[in-house]
Amino acid sequence: xxxxxxxxxxxxxxxxxxxxxxxxxxxxxxxxxxxxxxxxxxxxxxxxxxxxxxxxxxxxxxxxxxxxxxxxxxxxxxxxxxxxxxxxxxxxxxxxxxxxxxxxxxxxxxxxxxxxxxxxxxxxxxxxxxxxxxxxxxxxxxxxxxxxxxxxxxxxxxxxxxxxxxxxxxxxxxxxxxxxxxxxxxxxxxxxxxxxxxxxxxxxxxxxxxxxxxxx
Amino acid sequence: xxxxxxxxxxxxxxxxxxxxxxxxxxxxxxxxxxxxxxxxxxxxxxxxxxxxxxxxxxxxxxxxxxxxxxxxxxxxxxxxxxxxxxxxxxxxxxxxxxxxxxxxxxxxxxxxxxxxxxxxxxxxxxxxxxxxxxxxxxxxxxxxxxxxxxxxxxxxxxxxxxxxxxxxxxxxxxxxxxxxxxxxxxxxxxxxxxxxxxxxxxxxxxxxxxxxxxxx
Numbered sequence: 001x002x003x004x005x006x007x008x009x010x011x012x013x014x015x016x017x018x019x020x021x022x023x024x025x026x027x028x029x030x031x032x033x034x035x036x037x038x039x040x041x042x043x044x045x046x047x048x049x050x051x052x053x054x055x056x057x058x059x060x061x062x063x064x065x066x067x068x069x070x071x072x073x074x075x076x077x078x079x080x081x082x083x084x085x086x087x088x089x090x091x092x093x094x095x096x097x098x099x100x101x102x103x104x105x106x107x108x109x110x111x112x113x114x115x116x117x118x119x120x121x122x123x124x125x126x127x128x129x130x131x132x133x134x135x136x137x138x139x140x141x142x143x144x145x146x147x148x149x150x151x152x153x154x155x156x157x158x159x160x161x162x163x164x165x166x167x168x169x170x171x172x173x174x175x176x177x178x179x180x181x182x183x184x185x186x187x188x189x190x191x192x193x194x195x196x197x198x199x200x201x202x203x204x205x206x207x208x209x210x211x212x213x214x215x216x
Numbered sequence: 217x218x219x220x221x222x223x224x225x226x227x228x229x230x231x232x233x234x235x236x237x238x239x240x241x242x243x244x245x246x247x248x249x250x251x252x253x254x255x256x257x258x259x260x261x262x263x264x265x266x267x268x269x270x271x272x273x274x275x276x277x278x279x280x281x282x283x284x285x286x287x288x289x290x291x292x293x294x295x296x297x298x299x300x301x302x303x304x305x306x307x308x309x310x311x312x313x314x315x316x317x318x319x320x321x322x323x324x325x326x327x328x329x330x331x332x333x334x335x336x337x338x339x340x341x342x343x344x345x346x347x348x349x350x351x352x353x354x355x356x357x358x359x360x361x362x363x364x365x366x367x368x369x370x371x372x373x374x375x376x377x378x379x380x381x382x383x384x385x386x387x388x389x390x391x392x393x394x395x396x397x398x399x400x401x402x403x404x405x406x407x408x409x410x411x412x413x414x415x416x417x418x419x420x421x422x423x424x425x426x427x428x429x430x431x432x
Contacts, residue, residue: 037253039264048255050301085266191407
């Protein structure tokens, strides 16, 4: 395990007890998040665009259409910030003030580059497919040369990052514990299915595994 | 229904058939999203911070600790961008190239301000509580004067916005339809429970309604 050094850019200032800077914690959140939100600056205006990602080591990959604003921003090499968040539960306290949510979040800083070369692009596309549906790459038809040319892949090297998370029960004030108000956590999770098949082929192992995992 | 005029700032450039600019579509996505990602610029560096929100009309509300970087950025009146995304399903095509996701997303532009006055702050706090757990406000102990002083509420007036969404089956190439590869949509949804009670009080209507809705 290594850690990203807390600097003014990535330091969590509020509730520092919820903060983490080690790559293991941060990468687990990135990998568990199906989507991320990429922030960049254009003419002084911030833009935040939701997109899919994949991580290989300390590199984040993004893909899109050539010429999209997001892909051009990543390829330009400018400073970026990428945000990830997973909502794990609603925390209902006896007081409105102590209502909260259980969550895992990560904020990542770095700058981007265009990924070039057929082999590197293929590796990134495999990472995208495997991120959301492990095993899918080997089940489906691989990209053709024309499809590869129609896809832009960009990468961001993670320079700095932090995680912030909350778990556990509500933090009610001792004076409120006798109030006749229910309190507790309402856990939230992602459930998958029922399938909407577009094919009479058997449901493949990748999809079966996801259904099994997400309905557990 | 009114619409936000497409301008260079909010115009969806890629796959414009997936774009919408009407407030009804955009507000429904904002209201369905439990979290958002707020982008701002500090010393030329973009920051994107995940947080909770509530919407009242064309106003977005945020809350946090006084002095947090996010709250200070919103209160400063600088240009902001807020991103919302809901993942509705994985779209598994016969080809890797046509793999996609079904989603609803919105990107909002505006500038922020501090919310002042006890009545206005209380109204915003009620909107936060009702956003994630409708009915909860009347079940729990309301904020005390000291708690109100410990909470900062900021608002953003939505000046410009766009939505982008995808739904429906995979868009396989006709030439791929005979491949022996399963294709279809794996719907994803948020499931709630089982409850982790921190109280021997009965489960209140707000929580019962959420469980009923999210397990359906």
